[in-house]
Amino acid sequence: MSGAPSTLLVLINRDSGLPGAAPVEHRLRELFAAESLDAELRVVERGEDIAELARAAVGRYAALVVAGGDGSLSAAAGALAGTDMPLGILPLGTFNHFARDLGLPIDLERAIRVLAAGKRRRVDVGEVNGRVFVNNSSVGIYTDVVEDRDRQRRGTGRRKTVAAAIAGFRALARYRRQRLTVSVGGQVWRKRTSLLFVGNNSYRLSFPNLSGRTRLDGGELCLFAVTGHGWRLVRLMLRTLLGHADADADFQRVEGIDGLTIDSDAPSLVVALDGEVATLATPLTYRSRPTALTVIAP
Known part of the structure; x- marks a missing residue:
């Protein structure tokens, strides 16, 4: 050629x-x-x-x-x-x-x-233990939802949205919080939480922009830790879908960071990456890779 x-x-x-x-x-x-x-x-x-x-x-x-x-x-x-x-x-x-x-x-x-x-532009990607994500990664209840959703689709052929809704209700009924240690920005958190969410650049929290980002080339990650559990977690999900989530009351959050680690007493954790799941060894080491990806986009 x-x-x-x-x-x-x-x-x-x-x-x-x-x-x-x-x-x-x-x-x-x-x-x-x-x-x-x-x-x-x-x-x-x-x-x-x-x-x-x-x-x-x-x-x-x-x-x-x-x-x-x-x-x-x-x-x-x-x-x-x-x-x-x-x-x-x-x-x-x-x-x-x-x-x-x-x-x-x-x-x-x-x-x-x-x-x-x-037309081409360069955008950031996030990375955890060498695995790339373009949107977000999470540890906690969402991984249960994804695994249950995919089992339903393989076993029953349900549409993804229907299977995800069923899986969400099941996960809320049975999920127990995980004890995790988060090191970010020179601080160490030791907490029990139902969900830790790491975003590639900063995310908005109101519906319908639950996944919305204003930019993809800020060279940073954001971290959200859900503070509620049980029925408080159910109420949080409903408030978020209705656009009434309170970022300060419902989440512990850190924005504008270039990396963090999540550790556990377990040797590995199930991690969600852009809607797929993987089992990764602990600690989970997250970093931003600024402008690492070229995309064809306006």
Whole structure:
């Protein structure tokens, strides 16, 4: 191959809640052709590793485009962070938090026009024990919700939103707080909490911007620790959804930090990363990686 690559590699995640990979692939071929974009489309089958496919694409394609949700994007970002390979986004997931925070259109036709325009920007990623996240990571009740949600989807085929709602109610009924030690900004907290939330840049707390961030290149992390438990936690969740959460009363929070550690008496903790879960050895060491990822976005 002579000169710089000009072809886009497009990975279509079959497990992103799509109505069917074949119709989506056909529609994408039409839209890429309409914009005169040279694109190689590949459906990612169940069991294939998006991160491995992304690493193999570096240097061989002009850009990697992921058609999927936040979990798929996070896996690709982990492979591309620290390289010059740009990440393009076709938001086909359930929530598409990263795409929305980037200001990308959710409509497929408009999203491909953004790819055709080719404007690039550099954004931060967060990292914990070497694992990259683009939105947030958490320890506590949310990991139970994610694991239960995914079991339901595998076992019953429920839609992600329905399965998540059921899992949330179950988790609230049975969850017990964890005893954790947090070292941040020269301070050490030893606390029992139902949820610790670490965000890549600063998050707002009011509905409908529960996941909203005003910027993705601030070079910082934010930390929220839920202070309530039991029915207080239920009331907190309801208040947050209604836009009445009190950040000072309901959360212990620290913003504008570049790193922190979370430790436990347990040798490992279950950690949520952009809606996926992993078991990581303690202590959990978080850091911001400023402008480590290039994205195609306005």
